[in-house]
Amino acid sequence: MKSLAKAAVASSLGLSLVLSTTLGIASEPLNNNPPWSNAGPAMHLDMSVFNGPGQFSGFEGITPSGDIDYFMVSCGPNAAQGRPKGIVTGITLNFTHSVGDVDMFVYNATGTQIASSTSTTNQESVNIIAQNLAVVVVKVVGYAGAVNPSYMFTSACG
Amino acid sequence: MKTSTSLAAAVAAGLAGMILGHALWPAVGSKIPTHAAPSPPADARPVGVRSAADTDLRAPNSLSDQNAATITRLRAELQSREQLLGALAAREDSPPTPPASSGMEPPLDAIQIACRTLDVRMFEVPVDARQAEALQTSLKQILTAETLGSSKLQSLECGSVICKLELRAESEADVNASVENLSGQLGKNFPTAAYYRTASGERAIYVGTAAADLGVDPDQEGP
Numbered sequence: 296m297k298s299l300a301k302a303a304v305a306s307s308l309g310l311s312l313v314l315s316t317t318l319g320i321a322s323e324p325l326n327n328n329p330p331w332s333n334a335g336p337a338m339h340l341d342m343s344v345f346n347g348p349g350q351f352s353g354f355e356g357i358t359p360s361g362d363i364d365y366f367m368v369s370c371g372p373n374a375a376q377g378r379p380k381g382i383v384t385g386i387t388l389n390f391t392h393s394v395g396d397v398d399m400f401v402y403n404a405t406g407t408q409i410a411s412s413t414s415t416t417n418q419e420s421v422n423i424i425a426q427n428l429a430v431v432v433v434k435v436v437g438y439a440g441a442v443n444p445s446y447m448f449t450s451a452c453g
Numbered sequence: 454m455k456t457s458t459s460l461a462a463a464v465a466a467g468l469a470g471m472i473l474g475h476a477l478w479p480a481v482g483s484k485i486p487t488h489a490a491p492s493p494p495a496d497a498r499p500v501g502v503r504s505a506a507d508t509d510l511r512a513p514n515s516l517s518d519q520n521a522a523t524i525t526r527l528r529a530e531l532q533s534r535e536q537l538l539g540a541l542a543a544r545e546d547s548p549p550t551p552p553a554s555s556g557m558e559p560p561l562d563a564i565q566i567a568c569r570t571l572d573v574r575m576f577e578v579p580v581d582a583r584q585a586e587a588l589q590t591s592l593k594q595i596l597t598a599e600t601l602g603s604s605k606l607q608s609l610e611c612g613s614v615i616c617k618l619e620l621r622a623e624s625e626a627d628v629n630a631s632v633e634n635l636s637g638q639l640g641k642n643f644p645t646a647a648y649y650r651t652a653s654g655e656r657a658i659y660v661g662t663a664a665a666d667l668g669v670d671p672d673q674e675g676p
Contacts, residue, residue, distance in 0.1 A: 408632050409647070411639065412644065412645055412646075422664070422670075425567035
């Protein structure tokens with residue numbers, strides 16, 4: 296996965312961030328081996344960070360075989376709901392199943408799995424309103440090594 | 454474009470949690486679903502396992518099927534109402550708890566409402582006993598000792614399109630490991646799953662055949 300238009304900034308953790316100016320969301324390849332990964336150097340891992348609801352596409356998708364894409368999604372305040380910090384209400388992936396089957400697994404910020412979507416349709420979707428989480432991490436993989444160079448990632452906040 | 458300040462703060466907060474939770478993350482490679490055909494369990498189902506399909510699978514006619522389905526549905530509704538009343542009574546007896554500030558720890562209220570909603574939904578539609586049995590059989594094949602790890606299966610129920618199972622383990626790490634194993638085995642038979650933390654080391658897990666099966670909005674469903 297590659298980000299769109301980029302502007303690099305440094306986070307408080309000393310990690311290199313890359314902001315997407317096109318969609319108002321941030322995409323940042325932290326590195327190819329995040330700290331929780333014990334994957335070997337051949338494993339292709341990416342991490343993107345989204346703030347707020349939105350759609351994101353135009354990156355490489357799941358390629359090559361074995362690629363894993365991670366998204367960290369956070370939501371801002373929701374004044375209408377009286378929430379000082381918004382919650383992630385849903386995650387959706389849209390893609391062409393016939394090109395390659397993509398599956399999705401959703402975790403909270405401490406790595407506890409809260410939902411999964413592994414259908415055989417053109418869409419993977421989870422409703423996670425009841426989990427009441429401000430931050431979630433989404434893992435996208437190809438089923439049984441499937442490759443799909445294009446999918447759209449959508450996050451919803453409440 | 455979002456400001457880099459707020460983004461950096463959000464990222465720092467999220468990443469700090471992720472890094473702190475490093476030990477809880479299983480190996481990345483192990484999270485890729487294997488989708489290998491699971492071997493069936495060696496023994497009969499665990500103690501306490503029950504399902505809608507168990508009520509009267511050998512009923513000789515449709516009337517018996519309908520009666521069994523009705524009894525099962527009413528039983529589930531009664532059980533969920535008792536759980537809700539128990540939760541409300543416990544909440545009245547305990548001092549008020551401050552609202553979650555970080556959003557990392559979901560309030561039990563929303564979880565309880567979601568579980569109650571799904572419990573009712575599981576038997577809301579007329580239960581097709583054969584379909585419920587097929588779902589349960591498929592799920593049992595996944596629930597091997599290897600998948601469960603050190604977690605214990607507390608219950609297993611299936612309606613026509615939704616199954617619910619409850620796991621209990623000594624620790625969060627143990628139950629997380631079991632959930633991760635289970636998630637990797639659900640494959641295409643149960644393409645949607647929701648995992649609710651009901652207590653420390655405990656999970657109420659709902660699996661369905663379509664994403665819409667498990668969609669819940671506590672704000673709409675709540676009392």
